Structure formats: C-alpha cells, structure tokens
Amino acid sequence: FGGTYSTKDYTVVDPGSFYFNPGVGLSLTKTDQSWSIFSVINHELWADPSNRDRYLNFRGMYTYTDGEANPIQWTATASLEMTGPLRRRDKDVFGIGYFHTELSSGFKRLVGPLLSVAATIKNGGTPTRIAIEDTDGFEAYYKAQVTPWLAVTGDLQVIHFFLNFSQAAVVTGVRGNVKF
Secondary structure (H helix, E strand, O other): OEEEEEOOOEEOOOHHHEEEEOOOEEEEOEEOOEEEEEEEEEEEEEEEOOEEEEEEEEEEEEEEEOOOOOOEEEEEEEEEEEEOOOOOOOOOEEEEEEEEEEEOHHHHHHHHHHHHHHHHHHOOOOOOOOOEOOEEEEEEEEEEEEEOOEEEEEEEEEEEOOEOOOOOEEEEEEEEEEOO
C-alpha cells in the first residue's frame, strides 16, 4: 500500500474551474494539492513441487486519485503470469492481463466539449459530438527463452480508447532480448 501527496500548484481539470476575470480574461482555478493512494499485490498461486522454476503468479494494482488535478480518477490492473508453462521450457513465460482506467468526471466534462467544438469546425460546421469514455485493455504475451542468452517475446494487445468514435486497436509485437 502507498500513496502520494503534493503541495505543488495544479490546474483543476473541470469546466467549472474556468472563469472570466474582468481586465485579465479567461482564468483557471488552481489547487495547491494533489494526492493518490494505491495498492499492489503479487501473490504466488501455484508452484510445481518438483521444479521451483515453474510457478503461477497473480499481480494486481489499484490506484485512486483526487480526480481534481488529475484526469484519471482510478485505474486497476490484474494479470496472471506463468513461468515454465510447458514442461522442459522452465525459462519461458506466459502472461495475460487486463486494465481499466476511469477518467475523472471533470476531465470528461472539460475535454469532451472542447473536442466536439474542434471536430465541428473541422467538419465545416456540421455539429459533431465527441464523448470521452474510460479505457480498457487486454494483453497476452509469450516469452520463449531460445538460448541462455536469447529471449524472443510475442505480444498481443487489444485497447479500447477513450474517444467514443474510436474502435478498439489491436497491437502486435515481437521483441528480442540478447544478454551479453
């Protein structure tokens, strides 16, 4: 468990934080603090009694913020990772994970209308409404330890972005790691 606290000056991310100051113009509300709390868990769910290199772990994290100076209200992740998923492949690793990011309501109310105005202008005045939504994602990967000095990882991610008109993105990748 842990947390953060800052006394730096921050701009409040909420449309109610904007005000017109006569003689000065548009002003933003500031706050002199920001905080977050978080928890992290790493728990071994299973271990092969005949081979300690083979095990299954659960990892999770949850973070909650003030949501005032931070566009993120809360975020959570959960994953399972297995080392040695196949017999005789003790150094390989397979993992799956999920995340959710909840944006603060003030940020959604602030950015959604601004993007809608920009999109309306871009579309030649045709009214365009853009809503800001939360983000979800899924990931699966497999790391093959090809030799003691070479590992190759294949990765697949599916991410639903925070703009309501966007489709889910599918991202694939391959990474090599060489130890000298």
